Amino acid sequence: MTDRLRWGILATGFIARTFTNDLKLNGFDVRAVGSRSQESADAFAAEFDIPNAHASYEALVADPEVDAIYVSTPHPFHAEHASLAIEAGKHVLVEKPFTLNAPEAERLQALAAEHGVLVLEAMWTRYLPHMIRIREILAAGLLGDVRTLIVDHTQDLPDDPAHRINALELGGGALLDLGVYPVSFAWDVFGEPRTIQSAATFKETGADAQIATIFTYDGGKIASAVSASDTRGPNTASLLGTDGRIDVDAVWYNPTTFRRYDADGNVVEEYAADVVGRGMHFQAEEVERLVAAGDLAGGVLPVAESVAIMRTLDEIRSQIGLRYPGE
CATH class of the missing domain: 3.30.360.10 (Dihydrodipicolinate Reductase; domain 2)
Structure with a gap:
């Protein structure tokens, strides 16, 4: 892994655009994007100067140039797509709410612990x-x-x-x-x-x-x-x-x-x-800090607290x- 994490963006909607824009404005390494179609991935990659564009989420999480995945699909898919990334050995920042319900959140917490990766809820306000x-x-x-x-x-x-x-x-x-x-x-x-x-x-x-x-x-x-x-x-x-x-x-x-x-x-x-941009990059800074420190429990918003919420x-x-x- 490089000194800075290499980010992959899972999905290409409004909130993914906002987050990616903040990452680019603040010097983060956005390496790849994945969508359900090559056309959508290519358009997003061209907009934000991202080198790797994938036509599926499976291809994105399998990208060896990606260390961390940002999940921005609708709420019912958070657990599924975060699990996909975790099982591929990637650290995950998953949009709020963490999952659709507590049982999903508990399973996600256990899966991240099993695979030795960080999973963090993207409650970006906490880090402002x-x-x-x-x-x-x-x-x-x-x-x-x-x-x-x-x-x-x-x-x-x-x-x-x-x-x-x-x-x-x-x-x-x-x-x-x-x-x-x-x-x-x-x-x-x-x-x-x-x-x-x-x-x-x-x-x-x-x-x-x-x-x-x-x-x-x-x-x-x-x-x-x-x-x-x-x-x-x-x-x-x-x-x-x-x-x-x-x-x-x-x-x-x-x-x-x-x-x-x-x-x-x-x-x-x-x-x-x-603040440069909307301020969504501060949560990515937290992910990178925690990974560098080997702290997979979380700091400002521990995964256990996201489960309790x-x-x-x-x-x-x-x-x-x-x-x-x-x-």
């Missing part, structure tokens, strides 16, 4: 500079006892029943596409919830349109989140502590700014950072009565 600074503030106790997280991820997305966001057979709906962000944020701040309360509204396709959750924790802590695919909201987040608070500006899960206040409401810190999402779905075809 403002999120790193927020974790530093929390670890230093600058907010005192952090009691509350309030967060939304609300977008006005297409109503077309054939659109992926509305198609249950593709894992569509507000929870797995949007709600996974605040759920993961709550896990990052407070850990595993002691209780979960959920409510949802649904579209005619059966996909969830709005999802509201309340998590409680030991010590009187609470996280409140709303996600929606049919209405656009502020897309902000607030962390409230006994000695102050943080208000994260829109869009909180993208590179953004925040302000920290003391207990009297005075601004004591204003944070901003320059899938159990939380499964519990939410159980409460609102949401099942996907084939489950």
Whole structure:
């Protein structure tokens, strides 16, 4: 293996384009792309100056010039395609949500351990500079006892029943596409919830349109989140502590700014950072760091935590009565 990992891109949709663009802007070695057709792979390779273009996912994972695979297929295929890469001996960064459900996540974790490779969920927000600074503030106790997280991820997305966001057979709906962000944020701040309360509204396709959750924790802590695919909201987040608070500006899960206040409401810190591209390359940096260190458990977002987050999402779905075809 070279000093830097050589990346392969599995699938050629919008999110793969965004990720690959960020990799190229920030000097990563993108060596190959795989699609279900040679035409699609060739077009993607030409757009991003990628040397190897494969007409199948099987050919991509068999490419000896690739060390790590980024999986960006729809949710129901995450486990299948990540497994394909793992069994070929590749490290894997798989788009969020990690899988469709917790049993799939558990199998993926075990398979990666069996083959001695890293598998990491592409919850890219965790690795953004403002999120790193927020974790530093929390670890230093600058907010005192952090009691509350309030967060939304609300977008006005297409109503077309054939659109992926509305198609249950593709894992569509507000929870797995949007709600996974605040759920993961709550896990990052407070850990595993002691209780979960959920409510949802649904579209005619059966996909969830709005999802509201309340998590409680030991010590009187609470996280409140709303996600929606049919209405656009502020897309902000607030962390409230006994000695102050943080208000994260829109869009909180993208590179953004925040302000920290003391207990009297005075601004004591204003944070901003320059990010090249959208910031999706930071998760690739984490993959390369972990592989170089021989740390296959994961750091900022361990694979065990991704599995546990899938159990939380499964519990939410159980409460609102949401099942996907084939489950």
